[in-house]
Amino acid sequence: MRLSRFFLPILREDPKEAEIVSHRLMLRAGMIRQESAGIYAWLPLGLKVLRKVEQIIREEQNRAGAIEVLMPTIQSADLWRESGRYDDYGKEMLRIADRQGRDMLFGPTNEEMITEIFRGYVKSYRDLPLNLYHIQWKFRDEIRPRFGVMRSREFLMKDAYSFDLTAEASRAAYHRMFVSYLRTFERLDLKAIPMRAESGPIGGDMSHEFIILASTGESEVFCDKSILDLPVPSEDVDYGSDLSGIVSDFTTPYAATEEMHDQAEFERRVVADQRVTARGIEVGHIFYFGTKYSEPMGAKVTGPDGVDVPVHMGSYGIGPSRLVAAIIEAYHDNDGIKWPDAAAPFDTAVVNLKPGDGATDTVSEDLYAKLQIAGKDALYDDTDARAGAKFAAMDLIGVPWQLIIGPRGVKDGQVEVKNRRTGERDMLSYDDAISRVAA
């Protein structure tokens, strides 16, 4: 992408409304624009990141056996009356009426709708297990939206719903999502710690929040250092096998959020130098809720014994839009964002320091073309801004690699290669630069 043809409205000054670093950087880097309290437009740079995060989540859901669907944002109130949640949900749900005066709502979640879909088609236990997910915009009329897309009213959510014949089978489905989440966050270079959450209506140990550590996190978390070093399953993990061992490895060490923290237990179970107290951001939440919806909504299957039984369900959420902000909270410095490779909006920036100069133009164009051939998504800064402004902008948007082409280097047949995360800079030949960046 040529920067001169891109839409990248970078702000030089900090917008006054942005308190936390991710919000500030997302606004300054031209990733998002606020349209209302807690409602944001995603600009090209932000959208690229959002899509990459989304895609990683999608790949890991698919790998774990979940199947993608896409449900609408607008739902009928009648569906929610069936589950009894229409009255319970309260003011957080945005209620609207269509022209016929029918009660509709902007979905804050999709348990009712997915259950309705399920019961319409699935009649036999032979079709289980089943896990359907979608990545769709949600609206929750939060009392106080804040922190940009970290806590917005409209937000993107990946929500998966599992259906099983028995509680035991549902536990296995839960474990698959548990492992899938570990892998998803690992791919984004995030240390996500599963922490036992307030249990749902059924209780037990089948509800976990995934918390990533970031110094600017919202809540305080406490854990055993050993949990940070546990190996995350690789991509060839067998989702058909029993995953309870992996889940157990991750749920055995002490890990709790402020709400669930018990200082006495923490000190009893974890030796002093293994105790970690840090800030955390919740990026995922999984839970098992049994027959809470299948029962009232009549989502039943016929079991092997010929008897109809309500299915056991679980739901599994990740907020990609919040994740984008969370990644920035975890990866930034005073100059801007330092994207992990997997989430970076571009792989490499090609910075032509002197557009209009024959030599730098030729080299820049050539390197830009070579990167494309190598399959790299490059941002080519071909604008005539001053060098300082270009460096500041590139550091702000945080592209992992920068190829800096100026008259001085070109004179010697070299370009400067800068790594945004490590800050390392090297003068390399053109070919070496390409192989360094394409590695």
Add this chain to the structure above:
RNA sequence: CGGGGCAUGGCGCAGUCUGGUAGCGCACCUGGUUUGGGACCAGGGGGUCGCAAGUUCGAAUCUUGCUGCCCCGACCA
């Protein structure tokens, strides 16, 4: 919803107390000089001062009402 604050050009702000031609920096446009860490000179464009009503000869400024937004608290992916 309770407490605090803000609203003046795209962004950041001054001006409001004490009513009298709407300003500054950045950004933008034109021309020129520049060009390895956010350049300089000259010229230029752009604002219903959040909205409404009121007071006044005269309102960004005073009064009343409303709206939007931000921060602190309870809630959440």
